[in-house]
Amino acid sequence: MSDSAGRPRLIATDLDGTIVRSDGTVSARTVAALGRVERAGATLVMVTGRPPRWMAEVAAAVGHRGVAICANGAVLYDLHTERVLRSHMIEPEVIAQVVERLREAVPDLRFAVEYPTGFVFEASYNLGTWDADALGGRPVDGETLVSRGGTKLLAFHPGTDTDSLAERAIKAVGDLVTVTHSSGPLEMSAPGITKASALAEFCAEHGISPEEVVAFGDMPNDLPMLTWAGTSYAVANAHPDVLATVTHTTAGNDEDGVAQVLERLYPAAQDEAPS
Structure with a gap:
């Protein structure tokens, strides 16, 4: 399922090893491609093992777009306001x-x-x-x-x-x-808390089904999310278990593999000029 233009309603992407390059940066091309998602009216969710305290630089790099699921599903974090919205704790x-x-x-x-x-x-x-x-x-x-x-x-x-x-x-x-x-x-x-559980909770609140989601990842902590999403991509540098699980693959994180897919999914969305 998708919107009237045939595009996914939600993009969920891991950060490190997926859109973050080996040198710790997010490329101008990837920033521009992420911008296409929200300008097309879809939802962008960063889904990461990072804790919220590691998100400030990413939030700035992507223009404070979207929301983030942090700590492998334990924390929902607003990238626009840099504020924790909810958390699931281990007692x-x-x-x-x-x-x-x-x-x-x-x-x-x-x-x-x-x-x-x-x-x-x-x-x-x-x-x-x-x-x-x-x-x-x-x-x-x-x-x-x-x-x-x-x-x-x-x-x-x-x-x-x-x-x-x-x-x-x-x-x-x-x-x-x-x-x-x-x-x-x-x-x-905490028991049952994964990237998938948090993404499913968020999507249910916004009336989005798994079939309307495209997810990207590279490591074992991404597997629950990648198997839950209707369409899943591994970057070429992904862990072997991830490459064996996903429905699609794309170029590696250092070659802007996620951006390449987003440019195809949202071709009509006008890019911002890279800085």
Whole structure:
């Protein structure tokens, strides 16, 4: 299904590895292509594992267009106003139980907890560049770590492949949280919370069916969204599991693969001049 011109009513796209290039930028071509979506009267939704605190630069880069589903579905965030609209939390007692089980199953794990705004982390947790530079984070002891509910629990291991680590975590705590990953640590959300659940909730509120949605992604945390959407695309640089699941593929993130598809889907929408 689509609008009267045959175009999708909603575009859902992941960020890192999908529209964000390897150098951390969003190209002028991609910004222009994203602009076509809203000018055509469709809805643009950024669907990402990023927490809200990582969204300011993206919001600015895309002209504060659309809404964002952050933290793998746990947070709905307005890019126009840069404001959290709602969040789904993991209860503190669940975080405590998950951490205890995972420490037994996989020794030497290090943990961090995301909140709708801000985060805490164990001193041994390996902060990435974004976390190290972000405001609002602080190191805490193990008791403080599990004392408050969060939107996402992160687990980092210094010497284990993330795919195999995810398999072990699902066996250990899959009854308590939703376990996934992208390119870094394990990412755990409240039960049933995924990119797909949040996108489905948003679409139901706006009378949009899965068949009217085109989704783009590259990593395992995108799989629920890609299987839910009526039409799904993987960029060429995607994880093998993603490439095996989607209905279509496009060029890689460094070749503006998403922009190439959007230019075909919304050919009548006039581009803004690239900066």
